[in-house]
Amino acid sequence: MASHGARGRSGGRPTLEEVAARAGVGRGTVSRVINGSPRVSDATRAAVEAAVAELGYVPNTAARALAANRTDAIALVVPEPETRFFAEPYFSDMLRGVGAELSDTEMQLLLIFAGSDRERQRLAQYLAAHRVDGVLLVSVHADDPLPDLLAQLEIPAVISGPRSATETLTSVDSDNYGGGRSAVEHLLSRGRRKIAHITGRLDVYGAQRRVDGYRDALRDAGRQVDELLIEPGDFTEEGGRRAMTTLLARHPDLDAVFAGSDVMAAGARQVLREAGVRIPDDVALVGYDDSAIARHMDPPLTSVRQPIEEMGRAMIDLLLTEIADRRPAMSRGLERRHAVLSTELEVRASS
Amino acid sequence: MASHGARGRSGGRPTLEEVAARAGVGRGTVSRVINGSPRVSDATRAAVEAAVAELGYVPNTAARALAANRTDAIALVVPEPETRFFAEPYFSDMLRGVGAELSDTEMQLLLIFAGSDRERQRLAQYLAAHRVDGVLLVSVHADDPLPDLLAQLEIPAVISGPRSATETLTSVDSDNYGGGRSAVEHLLSRGRRKIAHITGRLDVYGAQRRVDGYRDALRDAGRQVDELLIEPGDFTEEGGRRAMTTLLARHPDLDAVFAGSDVMAAGARQVLREAGVRIPDDVALVGYDDSAIARHMDPPLTSVRQPIEEMGRAMIDLLLTEIADRRPAMSRGLERRHAVLSTELEVRASS
DNA sequence: ATCACTGGTGGGAGCGCTCCCACAGTACCT
């Protein structure tokens, strides 16, 4: 008898059963009320809600997770060391959008860093244990095995910045192609004739798309694309400097530069300065990301802004849909969805 | 590794029971192996481990949480909007320490922001549901109800920066008193005679302690403490400017200023500049926090560094101890522990 | 009158684990 139901009024947390007894209904009915099922009469619902309030009942998540086979949690996985996470406003903006969109739901967000091998090991274990219902993946490199792992474990996932044109995961992206186009179109409209492009790392799909936008904008304006005006960078300031140096040596008469990121634009600006080139008088400069750097540069940098916060929201929307879709039946016609949000050109003094 | 073998029946994840069958032992024995109990013979342990590997068994956390009444997760609660979290390196350093210390354990870290009322509401629900085994509290204001809520729910918690000398929660702090002392002693040793102090918000315990250190350092050096040399700030740049303006008007002949934060020191510096006061020639300046601001100021700012990362580690240590202590018996002599880590003065050109 | 239905409801049967008691085996005392 000691081990049996001697816990009626003890200090422990109330259970569904106790709420049911208090409300004079069955366990199933309380469960329905808690989960917002419509199949409950108003009177019963009110009685149950009263009992819940009186007892201060809070559902036991572990029990629910076990019985229903879901966790009500999703993970935002950042395959980078924490340092970068804090350094780049990208993540902070993304997190804001994600948090906002999630605040209407019961879902809990986990932030997981997987920069080191050790951390990745832990993450793999974590995912294998199905401790989350879905995963948000940001900043993934082309050769990352994480997406495959997620597919194999059949965990719903949404990636920001698809890895290629044939991304298998549901993805959210900003319109890198359109962003590249708009930068170049802007420069053309300002009367620039010889526009160079410093690209990002070309194993990043988005960087490629910006190059595509650059090419097509010129082509559609009836210009010929001079491949020697396209110089690869690597998203770093140093890379921007190197590329600019090369370009300047090759084409001393260029009159505009479109850099694939603000950071690279900052590097380019230094080189231009040192060469005595005036911005924007001699050379117009346009960056990408519209980061703090752009606003604080001298002169302030025209830059392509991505709606990062909105991307965060969109990722959550897609992920929740995918989780919900998977719930009733494991099959279903899984057509992958890809959202693309448009960018905006922020025009400043540098162009 | 050989992954999926001929798994039980369905395609689902293997359970303890299946591992037990495969290894030819009972459920209890597998559980003991999984949980590292010493009461298992080497032969049996090996057999179980083999079965685990073959089946790719990963424990079901929900089931474990339900049965054992623990979650193996702790929360880092930041009662601030996310914006501040990203803006201040304090959090990033803290998180690094916490993450490092946690990486040896099975514990999962959750990051929870509770800046808005809405978010706090959710947090309260979350804690009431006991979804974490313990809580790390950073940056808590004196009148915050959160600590009481935690106490009431009997959730182990560690606070960084105790709210008062009689903090009821286990706490980790840096030696604000010693830090204040060392700043003043340094200025005295440099021959400064009239040292002003711009304090932080005095409802923050740490700020008070820095004032105490300021006072005692002067006193112990045989100086009299002039209360008019102590001017309250509020940790902001603007507050630093205001305080400096007041002080300068009151004591045009002061030759040193100890600011309770780098940010306030930056504000003070502006006022001194505008007044034509040279740093350090006319007035020596010392800040607190040793943040990026200090390193980049002109001239570089002498500042008191707090071992924030180490504080993060200490918080985890204390929290894990507290969680472990609570496990066997809910009673036990709960003596509160308070760790205080020492600071270090980083001397630069401003003093 | 019977036969569908419908909206509501109760409660059994698990989910996969930990806890703990029972008990076999061995070893070392009286």
Add this chain to the structure above:
DNA sequence: AGGTACTGTGGGAGCGCTCCCACCAGTGAT
């Protein structure tokens, strides 16, 4: 010989929930 004290081990009894089937009115159609 029996007693005592271990070390290992198996498995029953839950943990608190969700799912789902059974069931009970009522309501209208037949």
